Amino acid sequence: MKQVKPIFKREFAGYFRTPVAYVFLVAFLVMSVALAFSRFGGFFKAGIASLDTYFGFYPWLFLFIVPAAGMRLWSEEKRSGTSELLFTLPVTTLEAVIGKFLAGWAFLALAVLLSFPMAITIGYLGNPDWGIVCTSYLGAILMAGGFLGVCSLTSALTKNQVVSFVVSLCLCAVLVFLGYSGFTSFLEGFLPVGVSDAVSNFSFITHFNPMVRGIVDLKDVVFFLSLIGFTLFLNVVALER
Amino acid sequence: MIEVKGLVKSYGLKRAVDGVSFTVKRGEILGFLGPNGAGKSTTMKMITGFVRPDSGTALVDNVDVLLDPVAVKRKLGYLPENAPAYPEMTVQEFLAFIAEVRGYSDPRARAAQVERAIGLTHLSSVRGQTIETLSKGYKQRVGFAQALLHDPPVLILDEPTDGLDPNQKNEVRTLIKNMAVEKAVILSTHILEEVEAICTRVIVISRGKLVADETPAQLLARKPGARMDEIFRSLTHTDV
Numbered sequence: 001m002k003q004v005k006p007i008f009k010r011e012f013a014g015y016f017r018t019p020v021a022y023v024f025l026v027a028f029l030v031m032s033v034a035l036a037f038s039r040f041g042g043f044f045k046a047g048i049a050s051l052d053t054y055f056g057f058y059p060w061l062f063l064f065i066v067p068a069a070g071m072r073l074w075s076e077e078k079r080s081g082t083s084e085l086l087f088t089l090p091v092t093t094l095e096a097v098i099g100k101f102l103a104g105w106a107f108l109a110l111a112v113l114l115s116f117p118m119a120i121t122i123g124y125l126g127n128p129d130w131g132i133v134c135t136s137y138l139g140a141i142l143m144a145g146g147f148l149g150v151c152s153l154t155s156a157l158t159k160n161q162v163v164s165f166v167v168s169l170c171l172c173a174v175l176v177f178l179g180y181s182g183f184t185s186f187l188e189g190f191l192p193v194g195v196s197d198a199v200s201n202f203s204f205i206t207h208f209n210p211m212v213r214g215i216v217d218l219k220d221v222v223f224f225l226s227l228i229g230f231t232l233f234l235n236v237v238a239l240e241r
Numbered sequence: 242m243i244e245v246k247g248l249v250k251s252y253g254l255k256r257a258v259d260g261v262s263f264t265v266k267r268g269e270i271l272g273f274l275g276p277n278g279a280g281k282s283t284t285m286k287m288i289t290g291f292v293r294p295d296s297g298t299a300l301v302d303n304v305d306v307l308l309d310p311v312a313v314k315r316k317l318g319y320l321p322e323n324a325p326a327y328p329e330m331t332v333q334e335f336l337a338f339i340a341e342v343r344g345y346s347d348p349r350a351r352a353a354q355v356e357r358a359i360g361l362t363h364l365s366s367v368r369g370q371t372i373e374t375l376s377k378g379y380k381q382r383v384g385f386a387q388a389l390l391h392d393p394p395v396l397i398l399d400e401p402t403d404g405l406d407p408n409q410k411n412e413v414r415t416l417i418k419n420m421a422v423e424k425a426v427i428l429s430t431h432i433l434e435e436v437e438a439i440c441t442r443v444i445v446i447s448r449g450k451l452v453a454d455e456t457p458a459q460l461l462a463r464k465p466g467a468r469m470d471e472i473f474r475s476l477t478h479t480d481v
Binding site: 002003005006007009010014017018080081082084085087088089090091092 | 286289290291311312314315317319321323325326327328329330338339341342343344346387
C-alpha cells in the first residue's frame with residue numbers, strides 16, 4: 001500500500017497543473033452559493049442562522065459537478081496511453097485505484113471546504129449551532145466520496161470522457177432520485193411503505209439529509225463508505241479484465 | 242534472464258500472438274522484427290505484465306509474470322510504443338514521480354536517480370519544460386529516461402528509435418549497446434540496419450508466429466549475397 005502515496009500526490013497535483021481545478025472550484029462555489037441565495041434556496045428569507053438551505057442543493061449539484069471532476073480519472077489515462085506506463089510500474093491495480101480515488105476525493109473535499117465563508121456569514125449574522133455545521137460538512141464530504149466512487153468506476157469502463165460523464169450522470173441521478181421526496185411519495189402511492197423505504201435507502205439524499213440536520217447515524221456513514229468500497233472493488237475488476 | 246514460454250493472445254477471432262517462445266540471456270540484445278501487426282508489441286506487453294496472455298507465460302529473472310507481476314515490473318524497464326507520459330508534467334516532475342513509484346522514497350536518492358537518467362539521455366536542456374511542449378525526439382528520450390531510471394537488469398524497448406533523427410538514433414544505439422553488457426535487452430524495430438548494427442540475436446515474427454531465431458549473421462547467410470530486407474520479405478511475405 002505504500003505506492004498509494006506517489007500516485008495520490010501526482011493525481012492531486014495534476015488537477016492544479018491545468019486550468020481544470022480553478023474552473024471547477026470557481027464554478028462549484030458560485031453555483032452552490034447562487035442556489036442558496038436564490039428564491040428556491042431562500043438563504044436570507046429563512047431568517048435562521050443555519051446552512052440547511054446551502055447544503056440542501058448539494059445532492060443535485062454533485063449530480064453534475066462530481067461526474068465532471070471524475071470523468072477523467074481513468075478515461076484520460078486510457079486515451080493517452082499512460083495507463084500502459086502506470087501498469088508497467090511496480091504498483092498493483094488496487095494501489096492505483098485507491099491513490100487516484102483519494103486524490104479526487106481530496107480535491108472535492110477541498111471544494112466543499114472552500115465554502116467556509118458561508119459558515120462565517122451565518123456566524124456573523126446569528127448564532128448557529130456549530131455542531132450541525134460540522135456534521136453538514138462531514139456529510140457533504142462523505143457524499144462526495146460516494147458520487148466519486150461511481151464516477152471512477154464508469155471512467156474505468158471507457159476511454160471516452162464524454163461517455164464516462166453521461167453514464168456516471170445517469171447512475172448518480174438514479175441514486176439521487178430514489179430518495180427524492182416527490183419520487184418516494186409517488187412510490188408510496190402503490191407500494192407498501194416498507195418497500196418504498198427500502199428503495200429510498202439506496203439514495204444519497206436519504207443518508208445525507210440527517211447529517212445536515214445534525215444527526216450522524218452509523219448506518220449513513222456505513223452507506224457511503226460501503227458504496228465507495230463496492231465501486232472501487234468493481235473499478236479494480238474493470239481495469240484488470 | 243527472460244524466458245518466454247508459448248505465449249498466446251487473441252483479440253476477437255484474430256490470433257495476435259500464436260505460441261511464441263524464446264529466451265534472452267544477460268548481455269544479449271535481441272532484435273524483435275516483424276511487419277506491423279505481426280504481434281511484436283502484444284508479445285512485449287505480455288512480458289511486462291500489462292496484457293494477460295490467454296496461455297503461456299514469461300519468466301523474468303526466474304519470476305513468473307502471471308504469479309508475481311509486481312516483482313517482474315520491478316526488474317523491468319519498459320519503453321512503450323510512442324513513449325506515453327503525463328503531458329502536463331515537466332520532465333523533471335515526471336521522472337521524479339517515476340522514481341518515487343519505483344521506491345526511491347528518500348528525496349536525495351530520488352534526485353540522484355533522476356539526475357542520472359537525465360544525464361544518460363541528454364535531457365538537461367528541457368528538464369523544466371512540460372512534456373506536451375516537447376518534440377517527438379525529446380518525448381522519446383523522456384520515455385527512455387523513464388525506462389532506465391532504476392537501472393533495471395532487463396530492458397524492453399518498443400521501437401526505441403522511432404521518430405528520432407539520424408544523430409539521435411545513433412546516440413540511442415550507442416547507449417543501448419553500452420548498457421547491454423550487464424543487461425538483457427529486447428528491442429523491436431522496423432529498421433533492419435539497426436539490427437545489423439547493435440543486435441546480438443534476431444527474432445522474426447510473422448502472423449503471431451516465430452519464423453526465425455538466430456544471429457544476424459546466420460540470418461544474412463540464409464541467402465548469400467542478399468540484403469537483409471530481401472530476407473525479411475521472404476520470411477514474412479505471407480503476412481500482408
